[in-house]
Amino acid sequence: EDKVVQSPLSLVVHEGDTVTLNCSYEVTNFRSLLWYKQEKKAPTFLFMLTSSGIEKKSGRLSSILDKKELFSILNITATQTGDSAVYLCAVFNSGGSNYKLTFGKGTLLTVNP
Amino acid sequence: GAVVSQHPSWVICKSGTSVKIECRSLDFQATTMFWYRQFPKQSLMLMATSNEGSKATYEQGVEKDKFLINHASLTLSTLTVTSAHPEDSSFYICSARTSGKYEQYFGPGTRLTVT
Numbered sequence: 746e747d748k749v750v751q752s753p754l755s756l757v758v759h760e761g762d763t764v765t766l767n768c769s770y771e772v773t774n775f776r777s778l779l780w781y782k783q784e785k786k787a788p789t790f791l792f793m794l795t796s797s798g799i800e801k802k803s804g805r806l807s808s809i810l811d812k813k814e815l816f817s818i819l820n821i822t823a824t825q826t827g828d829s830a831v832y833l834c835a836v837f838n839s840g841g842s843n844y845k846l847t848f849g850k851g852t853l854l855t856v857n858p
Numbered sequence: 859g860a861v862v863s864q865h866p867s868w869v870i871c872k873s874g875t876s877v878k879i880e881c882r883s884l885d886f887q888a889t890t891m892f893w894y895r896q897f898p899k900q901s902l903m904l905m906a907t908s909n910e911g912s913k914a915t916y917e918q919g920v921e922k923d924k925f926l927i928n929h930a931s932l933t934l935s936t937l938t939v940t941s942a943h944p945e946d947s948s949f950y951i952c953s954a955r956t957s958g959k960y961e962q963y964f965g966p967g968t969r970l971t972v973t
Binding site for chain 1: 892900901902903904907951953960961962963964965966967
């Protein structure tokens with residue numbers, strides 16, 4: 746069974762702190778790993794990672810994938826209250842003729858002023 | 859680019875009635891659309907995958923006769939919850955991808971409340 750495990754499940758920090766969110770996976774026919782940010786509505790896309798060791802960066806957020814150890818991390822530096830959200834990790838894999846996205850349970854990040 | 863819309867964003871219906879939710883890709887061709895359900899404080903659970911012009915593939919435990927999915931065009935998929943019950947109340951989210959690409963873009967979701 747395909748599995749995506751995120752840790753920690755929740756995290757409370759103060760503005761300005763740096764956080765690291767973890768995602769490990771066990772899936773067949775791995776294609777890519779995606780990070781999403783979910784506030785009140787549907788998830789918004791952050792990053793897609795397909796190659797090991799290549800950091801993707803967008804402002805204060807960055808992410809990297811290790812395909813040998815089967816995990817990814819999402820870093821947020823200088824956190825702001827607007828970063829408070831659930832961060833979802835999902836792995837895109839193929840099975841038969843279909844591709845599907847398997848989600849982790851998410852990490853609830855709360856950034857206090 | 860890559861915008862997905864859903865309609866309605868919020869619906870209340872009576873037990874026993876049917877509700878249709880639309881999912882549209884606005885600026886790309888969605889060869890595959892996915893329907894998810896999310897209960898409060900839980901992650902997204904995939905309900906079904908549909909490829910344009912084909913029958914949807916349902917995940918284990920999802921009743922295909924209750925959750926009817928139609929993906930008749932490259933920009934529109936619909937999910938019909940038939941004979942809705944209060945336990946069907948949830949947040950339903952669609953997403954779409956185009957052939958050859960792995961990114962998946964999500965609609966804003968539809969909150970269904972069955973009374």
